[in-house]
Amino acid sequence: MASLTARWHRSIHEIPQSQWEDLLAQQVSPFYRWSWLEALEHSGSVAPDQGWQPLHLSLWRGEESLIAIAPLYLKGHSYGEFIFDQSFARLAGDLGLRYYPKLIGMSPVSPVQGYRFHIHPDEDAQDITVMMLRLIDEFAARNNILSCNFLYVDPLWQPLAEAAGCAAWVNHQSLWSAEEQKDFSDYLASFNANQRRNIKRERKAVNQSGLVVTPLTGPELTPELLERMHSFYEQHCARWGPWGSKYLQSTFFDRLVDPALARHVVLFSAHRGDPVEPVAMSLCIQDESHLWGRYWGSEEEIDCLHFEVCYYAPIEWALRRGLHSFDPGAGGSHKRRRGFVAQARTSLHRWYDPRMDGLIRSWLPRANGLMEEEIEAINDELPFRSKPPELMA
Structure with missing residues (x-):
């Protein structure tokens, strides 16, 4: 041996x-x-x-x-x-x-x-x-x-x-698990009546702003989209000053268009026209069973947009894809009211x-x-x- x-x-x-x-x-x-x-x-x-x-x-x-x-x-x-x-x-x-x-x-x-x-x-x-x-x-x-x-x-x-x-x-x-949920209606049904109304109100606020959220992954990703995502990430981190947790260089986002990485990347683009011209965007990572939320940013202050781009749209997409769970990232007690358990x-x-x-x-x-x-x-x-x-x- x-x-x-x-x-x-x-x-x-x-x-x-x-x-x-x-x-x-x-x-x-x-x-x-x-x-x-x-x-x-x-x-x-x-x-x-x-x-x-x-x-x-x-x-x-x-x-x-x-x-x-x-x-x-x-x-x-x-x-x-x-x-x-x-x-x-x-x-x-x-x-x-x-x-x-x-x-x-x-x-x-x-x-x-x-x-x-x-x-x-x-x-x-x-x-x-x-x-x-x-x-x-x-x-x-x-x-x-x-x-x-x-x-x-x-x-x-x-x-x-x-x-x-x-x-x-x-x-x-925090973690959301699909359990017996098959679609977003099942997700809503898991809440009491008061919280169902809150979630519907939050999604309606984004819809009334004229924004639509489109998921983009794999070959749909372009260098320009990833450059835009880095800009959102950088702007969001800058809002928090020295506590902004800005760790990633722009060249890391450039690499995400490589096929070995792009198949795992999902961008949730909030836009009024073309999805490649986003007003806000979140970046998530997926495999065959799970979704992970990582970064987001927005160029406009729109009520409840963070919840839509970072929680509701990814959960809706995960349910359509048959994924088992969604880890939304660190921090945020507000996650608990939106289906994420400790x-x-x-x-x-x-x-x-x-x-x-x-x-x-x-x-x-x-x-x-x-x-x-x-x-x-x-x-x-x-x-x-x-x-x-x-x-x-």
């Missing part, structure tokens, strides 16, 4: 696209495909000068056979993760420890569930997970790195990583200072319990929110 060799990669270009893709199961989301991650790197959206150093770990049997990949990044900050670890950073400071850089496993700037080590199906997934975590631990020790963090993990991979010593931290996000999302962590590791692991059971209560309260529409306990040194 050929021996195993580990390699660290400062760019995804060091791993052949065909071999990367061969390891990925069919159900892996577009956010972990080689073409998506490569577009982030190629565009400079994910780069050392942006605080994201690609540092992918691969495992090879012999010289030629790739058997496992851990997509990883060395981070100099916590932006673009949407898992808020300020308490951990403060604790590190209290203990006299340097919190950054840290290792992160996720699809950059995309808070979407699905992170895992991608392992060849003929290999023992538990053994390979343990081996790769040991390699990560050794790398962290050599380079004085305090932590390794896997965000939005795949629930099927989570037990393997927890069995190998990772600590679980529970947060939540669902637990787990991140897994390893801390390499014994004091910090012990303190956080003793805090997590209570924090996770309170988060589970909060999720239940949100979904029951109770008028309170639980806060996790303070993490003290």
